Amino acid sequence: MYDFREWCHVFKLDPNKEISDEKLEKICESGTDAVIVGGTDGVTLEKVLDLMARIRRFTVPCVLEISSIETVTPGFDLYFIPTIINSNDPKWITGLHRQAVKEFGDIMDWEEIVMEGYCILNKDCKAAKLTSADSELTTEDVKAYAMMAEKMFQLPIFYLEYSGQYGNVNLVADVKKVLNNTTLFYGGGITTPEKAAEMANHADVVVVGNAIYEDFDNALATVKSVR
Ligand SMILES: CC(C)=CCC/C(C)=C/CC/C(C)=C/CC/C(C)=C/CC/C(C)=C/CC/C(C)=C/CC/C(C)=C/COP(=O)(O)OP(=O)(O)O
Ligand SMILES: O=P(O)(O)OC[C@@H](O)CO
Numbered sequence: 001m002y003d004f005r006e007w008c009h010v011f012k013l014d015p016n017k018e019i020s021d022e023k024l025e026k027i028c029e030s031g032t033d034a035v036i037v038g039g040t041d042g043v044t045l046e047k048v049l050d051l052m053a054r055i056r057r058f059t060v061p062c063v064l065e066i067s068s069i070e071t072v073t074p075g076f077d078l079y080f081i082p083t084i085i086n087s088n089d090p091k092w093i094t095g096l097h098r099q100a101v102k103e104f105g106d107i108m109d110w111e112e113i114v115m116e117g118y119c120i121l122n123k124d125c126k127a128a129k130l131t132s133a134d135s136e137l138t139t140e141d142v143k144a145y146a147m148m149a150e151k152m153f154q155l156p157i158f159y160l161e162y163s164g165q166y167g168n169v170n171l172v173a174d175v176k177k178v179l180n181n182t183t184l185f186y187g188g189g190i191t192t193p194e195k196a197a198e199m200a201n202h203a204d205v206v207v208v209g210n211a212i213y214e215d216f217d218n219a220l221a222t223v224k225s226v227r
């Protein structure tokens, strides 16, 4: 099994955004630990399949981060399943998951499936709005969620999500201190190698998403900055 516990950098590619073959090759051959396919809106099965087939020309581990049941398809190395632990709506914590397991439970290969406990902290991002996340949290609240993720629910990943916004470095550092076994992912607003390095001082894995589409050269440069 691909071991995300050894990763420190991943790119997240959005099936709803266009990327040229040339740029995709640079991303996949960059030395990043994995490429995650995921996004919140406009993600269709056709777009997921197209992106998967293009990434599959390279050897980089390829992960589907599932955002809807309709876009689940075989062919990825791993499947990351978000559960939004600071959502006010149970649908996004266990509701959709129950429906999916009813549908796919018998054919699921649990070795390929990794649960992500998401804590969404940018109240203005699409994912926060979609999932009715309560993002007005103190550091103590977020630390409590992190401990719940690890100690109560034994989630393999705790994901601090600031999608589109560079987050609070001190908060990330404080959260890291309460985690022993659960891997800490940080994502949001990493647009330069310096920001990637700063967050990588604390988070186990940094995720670079939008910068791929907005400032490609700086996005690519984040890989080496976290090593
Ligand atoms: C046939 C086959 C291969 C079977 C495989 C078996 C398998 C893996 C089955 C799946 C079983 C299962 C339990 C699925 C989960 C079902 C599900 C839909 C769960 C809900 C997931 C969820 C909470 C989604 C919420 C949205 C979310 C948090 C998405 C994560 C991505 C994210 C935060 C992106 C950031 O936003 P972005 O879109 O990039 O924003 P911008 O456009 O502004 O950048
Ligand atoms: O798009 P950005 O802001 O880089 O965030 C990355 C990722 O955490 C999004 O789910």
Ligand SMILES: [Mg+2]
Pocket: 014, 039, 209, 210
């Ligand atoms: Mg995005």
